[in-house]
Amino acid sequence: MKFKLSFFNVYIISLLTSLILLGSRDSYAQTKKIDSLLKRAASHTKQDDVRAKILFDLTTQTLPHNPKSALKYTEEILSFENQIKDKNIVSATHRIKGIIHFHLAMYTEALTSLNQALSISLQLKNDLEIGAALSNIGTVYLVQSKFPEALKYLLDALKSFEKNKNEQQAANDLGTIGIVYTEMGDFTEAMKYYQKSLALHHKLKNYVGQSSVLANIGIIQFKNKNIPEAIKYSQKSLKIADSIADLRGTARDNGNLSAYYNELKNNDLALIYGLKAIEINTKTNNKRSLGINMQNVSAAYLGKGNYKEAKSYGLKALQTGNELNITELKRDASLGLSELYDAMKMPDSALLYYKQYTKFADTISNDKKKNEITRMGIQFDFDKKEFSYKQKELLTGAQLKQQQLQLALNTAEIQKGLQFRDLQTVQLQNEKFRSEEKEKQLQIARNKEKLQASKVNALSQQQKLNKLELKQLWLYGILALVVLMSVLIYLLNLYRIRRLKFKSELQYQQYQLSESELKAIRSQMNPHFIFNVLNSIEAYVMDNEKRKASRLIQKFASLSRLILENSTKSLVSGDKEWKALMLYTELEAMRYDDIFTYTFTVADDIQLKTLYLPPMLIQPLIENAILHGLIVNPKPDAHLNVTITRKEDKIRITVEDNGVGIGNIENKNVMGGVKEMSMGLASIQERIDMINKQQIGKKASFAIEAGTDQQGTIAIICLPFFNGVPELYTEN
Incomplete structure (x- = not known):
């Protein structure tokens, strides 16, 4: 039985002028403020910026306790949005409307409103609203299990918050990114983001945020099979949520504790916490969390042997998953019903729901390689289950045991094949690294040879020059002894010879300089040309056009050979x-x-x-x-x-x-x-x-x-x- 957990990022609601806390320390003061706003709205009926702001404040105050009433206020604001001069109010209204749809599990409508808010904010260049809208869109994709899309929007939002030094929103966004990585199975990366988020929430004394992050860390401990640690973190979170009257946080932690105690086979505690979570989520109309809670309560009843109640809650969980189109909930509810009917000795119904489970499980992963491995594992489980059901009717106990041993052997062979494939991959990578290292060493050796040759050439020229100067000195001495006139004639001729020699050497040096400049220009042009062609190859590879990429590489290889020659x-x-x-x-x-x-x-x-x-x-x-x-x-x-x-x-x-x-x-x-x-x-x-x-x-x-x-x-x-x-x- 898979037990479903509730992620909850408390600060997904960030408004234009203030943060909305889900829960309040003083409900009386909040009710008094709502009454005051209602009186102001009744006295100011003109459809202008003033009324829009009053209705907006009513929305923010009503949302934590009555999302449906809050939705009416946003619809009234948008009914006269053309008369509103401050378009920031319009942008914030679209966004909070999307947040209300999110709480009501109306995810398609939520994305529509949030994208409208993002579009207006981009036109206004309002960085605060842009970051908030991006974060909210990412959160909607998260609850729909669309993790790549969620991660893209959340990371863009984090950049915006950090750029504007908005620590409160950055803390919320870090926690939500941690949730995405948790769902994707990257627990190490998730913990990094949770720790950053928790540190900021402590700094800001944000108790709701602390509660949310602690609950999510508990979920990681649960996924790592460390159930006692998971319970400890969840109870810390529940204590904070209760102290600030955070209904959604309380419901979340009760639901998670129900799943943890189910895992420990403590069905009584699992049932107590699960039913309490259902009670709170029913009040707040949180349909998604209700589906998760019902699945956990169904598992607790199954453990207690109460098949009737287990079936009732399991079917409700599956119905909620179908209504909200949440694949993970449909998968877990189908698996729970399959195990329930198996315990009730109804193999046909158990097989039916197990087939549904395999179908939903096979659609969750977006990564092709991970999806294929997951599909193979699910197919293997499915085949084993189907075979088990048939063998209960057709085979004796000894034959069934023999078949199970064979299946275990097949599983070992598959695991061995996967390990061999991984080993080959590692060997190929090592071989590539060795080849690159050898190429580097060869290049270094060539450079050293060139440098040594240059030094030898320079030393030889210096020795020749020294010998020539010595001969000239001897010649000057002998000619000086002959006659002064001869010396003068010799000096004149020597001066003329030196001028001609200097001119000749200068021309030769100019020729060498021109040739070296020409070679330098060619060496600059060749890499530039090769870089452009490689960009073309990269484009075809990224577009997955294999044949075009292959043809391009072949022609590029021929061209590269000509260029190198x-x-x-x-x-x-x-x-x-x-x-x-x-x-x-x-x-x-x-x-x-x-x-x-x-x-x-x-x-x-x-x-x-x-x-x-x-x-x-x-x-x-x-x-x-x-x-x-x-x-x-x-x-x-x-x-x-x-x-x-x-x-x-x-x-x-x-x-x-x-x-x-x-x-x-x-x-x-x-x-x-x-x-x-x-x-x-x-x-x-x-x-x-x-x-x-x-x-x-x-x-x-x-x-x-x-x-x-x-x-x-x-x-x-x-x-x-x-x-x-x-x-x-x-x-x-």
């Missing part, structure tokens, strides 16, 4: 660079679901295998044409055209698109994209300038202009015709 060379063969450009364009087309077409054209008088091009020079132009031209405002005939032609001793590469045009980019909301495009074009111009420095007499150029009628963009690169110059193709 070309990245260390100043010039590469035209066919390899052309293939890399086509692969890149095809990858981008796949990434954007083929919203544009493209063509690559090579002139007849050009042989790509004998032509050499600088690597990764043309690719940024294609990237800019796609990202800043074709996909900004997609159109049906979006097209990219890349051509290569020969004019005299130069190669002309043209990248043309019919997108928004370079002149229209400023008008779009793509300022970040324009900045990236400018950096890419600047990098191309720097490489063109470096090529011109290295190739004297063979000038390269780069130009970009708008297309016809300002539609699209045309980028043109002209390069010297590098053909059969082997010294330029080696690694830098």
